[in-house]
Amino acid sequence: MSIVLQATGIVAGYGEVEILHGVSLSVQEGEMVAVIGPNGAGKSTLLKTIFGLLPVREGTVLLRGEDVTNQPPDRIVTKGMSFVPQTENVFPSLSVNENLEMGAFIRRDGLRERLERAYDLFPDLTARRGDRAGQLSGGQRQMLALARALMLDPDVLLLDEPSASLSPKMVDSLFEKIGEINRTGTAILLVEQNAREALAKSQQAYVLAMGENRLEGKAADLLDNEEVAKLYLGSDLNDA
Numbered sequence: 062m063s064i065v066l067q068a069t070g071i072v073a074g075y076g077e078v079e080i081l082h083g084v085s086l087s088v089q090e091g092e093m094v095a096v097i098g099p100n101g102a103g104k105s106t107l108l109k110t111i112f113g114l115l116p117v118r119e120g121t122v123l124l125r126g127e128d129v130t131n132q133p134p135d136r137i138v139t140k141g142m143s144f145v146p147q148t149e150n151v152f153p154s155l156s157v158n159e160n161l162e163m164g165a166f167i168r169r170d171g172l173r174e175r176l177e178r179a180y181d182l183f184p185d186l187t188a189r190r191g192d193r194a195g196q197l198s199g200g201q202r203q204m205l206a207l208a209r210a211l212m213l214d215p216d217v218l219l220l221d222e223p224s225a226s227l228s229p230k231m232v233d234s235l236f237e238k239i240g241e242i243n244r245t246g247t248a249i250l251l252v253e254q255n256a257r258e259a260l261a262k263s264q265q266a267y268v269l270a271m272g273e274n275r276l277e278g279k280a281a282d283l284l285d286n287e288e289v290a291k292l293y294l295g296s297d298l299n300d301a
């Protein structure tokens with residue numbers, strides 16, 4: 062297996078404040094990797110920095126071995142990485158179909174086929190294709206954001222808390238879709254509050270705390286890890 066994404070010693074932050082103090086992680090081809098950790102640990106900051114939305118102050122980001130450190134997102138996306146932020150991940154005033162077209166803005170060839178594939182993967186969106194994204198339910202909107210990010214066939218997809226604020230039933234079907242996307246060969250770097258679900262679905266996992274790597278290993282081992290169970294799987298320990 063080869064490494065699709067490798068971030069090494071990432072230092073980043075906002076203004077004077079340093080949030081990430083040298084975080085490293087890697088994602089193998091086709092793998093699903095979870096990043097969990099308490100609120101404020103720097104998970105979103107890490108994804109934004111990897112994707113070029115925040116400056117990398119120290120460290121490197123390699124995509125398929127190519128150095129993409131501090132390249133702008135619109136360049137990174139052409140090289141095989143897509144990002145679904147936690148919020149504001151669709152254009153609410155544009156239609157579903159227009160949102161998908163925007164996802165493919167740099168590649169007009171094969172647009173029809175790629176639109177068809179998106180609707181095949183997310184049949185619920187088909188009936189809504191002419192509706193504004195702002196009219197969709199929370200779950201449908203997350204599906205649209207995923208579909209949009211897939212329009213350029215990324216090698217690796219970064220997802221920031223896709224299940225946040227969804228009903229339990231929607232969470233299940235969303236994770237099912239994410240699994241489906243992963244099985245078609247797209248590697249996924251998944252940041253989740255829903256730690257148990259994320260670990261159950263992933264092969265590898267990282268625990269981030271206070272802007273540093275805290276633990277890492279096989280996701281199944283972290284599920285069994287006492288510290289992880291106590292700190293991050295807390296409230297739902299009993300319904301396992």
Ligand SMILES: Nc1ncnc2c1ncn2[C@@H]1O[C@H](COP(=O)(O)OP(=O)(O)O)[C@@H](O)[C@H]1O
Pocket residue numbers: 075080098099100101102103104105106107
């Ligand atoms: N735009 C911002 N400006 C300043 N500080 C921020 C900004 N976004 C996040 N932070 C701070 O960075 C730290 C990490 O936040 P974040 O990466 O969102 O953590 P997580 O996603 O793990 O909850 C927090 O202390 C947060 O307050």
Ligand SMILES: [Mg+2]
Pocket residue numbers: 104105106147221222
């Ligand atoms: Mg976050």
